[in-house]
Amino acid sequence: MDDISTSVLVGILVLMIAISAFFSSSETGMMSLNRYRLKHLVKNNHRSAKRTDALLKRTDRLISLILIGNNLVNILASAIATVVGLRWFPNYGLAITTIGLTLIILIFAEVTPKTMAALYPERFAFTSSWVLSPLMKVLFPVIWLINSISNVLLLLFGMNPKKAATSALNPEELRTVVNEAGTLIPRRHQDMLLSILDLEHVSVDDIMVPRNDIAGIDINDEWESILKQLAHTSHTRLLLFRDSIDDAVGFVHARDALRLLVKEQFDKTTLLRAVKEIYFIPENTPLNIQLGKFQRRKERIGLIVDEYGDIQGLVTLEDILEEIVGDFTTTISPTPSEEIHPQPDGSYIIEGTTNIRDLNKELGWALPTDGPRTLNGLIVEYLEDIPKSPVGMRIAGYPIEVLEIDNNAIRQARIMPQFYQNIELSQ
Incomplete structure (x- = not known):
């Protein structure tokens, strides 16, 4: 140089x-x-x-x-x-x-x-x-x-350079990506994507209509009573049974019933011929699996049964879709908002039949969901007894006061948000 x-x-x-x-x-x-x-x-x-x-x-x-x-x-x-x-x-x-x-x-x-x-x-x-x-x-x-x-x-050193690290995301990492998307993905779309990821953690039992609330027709009732129920029903499908839901016959579509009503010969025999076979669903089936089964079998409704074959409730395709996109405007059953009544003091009066998951989702609470599915069940499990009179307690940090009891079940309870934890309730 x-x-x-x-x-x-x-x-x-x-x-x-x-x-x-x-x-x-x-x-x-x-x-x-x-x-x-x-x-x-x-x-x-x-x-x-x-x-x-x-x-x-x-x-x-x-x-x-x-x-x-x-x-x-x-x-x-x-x-x-x-x-x-x-x-x-x-x-x-x-x-x-x-x-x-x-x-x-x-x-x-x-x-x-x-x-x-x-x-x-x-x-x-x-x-x-x-x-x-x-x-x-x-x-x-x-x-x-x-x-x-x-x-x-x-x-x-025990390393194989030909085995490249996978770039696939697990569900929790994908959840983080969705949450961190910010304005790139609208908030509603983010909620839908997160709901899809949650389907595997939610079972049909969490969203089912309990057997006591299933709308059905007893085929052994008087014919006039059956006709009145068909004419005034707000559901597209009705369960037919004999004396008890445990002896279910099948589902009848309201459209088929209306078509039969215009015929001159419409009786119980004709109605039974319009019944469709019942699709049974094992309890605790994850929603992502059940959604696939509904799609493959071309079904839209099914009855949930336990290990003994007893009917526990009813679930529809619409119920699963609502877990993803939110409630439809055509929903007939009571929504959580109709079961939750805000009070001037900041507390909420809530029906005992309210689903805990729906309650947490709507109010942003963290009541335990790994046990009973309704507020009534949560309180009864905590007390280990059915209360005979109004009583107060604190569950997961939320002060709860039982207000009304009827037929061995809690009809209404008052719940204060967690920032009211300084309120002392008698045990």
Whole structure:
């Protein structure tokens, strides 16, 4: 380098620092890319995205290429800087060069370009892919040799470099992604996506219509009474049974009943011929599984039975869909809002039949849901007895006061939100 002028060496040094900055920003940009957005762009035939994705499929080779380039230019820059430093400062050139070059590389070739690439990863990764792709082909023999040696060392430590870490998200990670989407996904759509993820944690028992609330027709009733029930029903499907729901015959669609009503010969025999076979559902079936079963069997309604075959309740396809999209405006059964009555003092008077999950969802509470499914059941389980008179307690930090009891069941209770915990209730 003695024959090369100092100005030329300085120019080469600046070029080496610029190339070092390129490799540094390329590494950060490639590693900071959103892989799911990259896959989306690849599916849309984005040329730069496809080229970048091809490089990222073998991350070990990409890192080797970047490090080879970065180390080569840094070492060359160090040698040039040493020569320039000794020419300018013969006595202290080495010390000044070491300190000065370190600061220059840190600022201009490392920190600044990497920060910029972290802020705009797509811009830097896609641009650098134009250079890295041909370099990968040119330097492939060197890269292969270095990777082979490196892979042997990794195997000695019990690591297999060919087994790339999976980028798949588990449900909890996907839930975090949805929550962190912010304004990219409307709040209502976020709620729907989260509800879909929750389907596997909710069973048909949590959303079923209890057997005592199932709307049905006793086929052994007087014919006039049956006709009146058919004419005034607000349900599209009715359960037919003999004397008791346990002796269920089947479901009849209101549309079929109306079609039969216009015929001259419409009696119990004709009505029974219009009955559709009952679809039975085992208790504790997760909603995601039941939704698939409804779809495969082309069913929309079923009766839930326990391990002894006793009917526990009824669930419909609409009930499962409401868990995802919220209540439909056509819902006939009482909604949680109709069972929850806000009071001027900030408390709530709630019907004992209110589903605890619906209560938590509507008011943002955290009453326990791993046991009884209704408020009545929760209180009875806590007291280990059916109260005979109004009584107060505290469950999961919520002060609760039983107001009305009827037929061995709690009809109404008052619940204070958790910020009313300083209110003392008699036990």
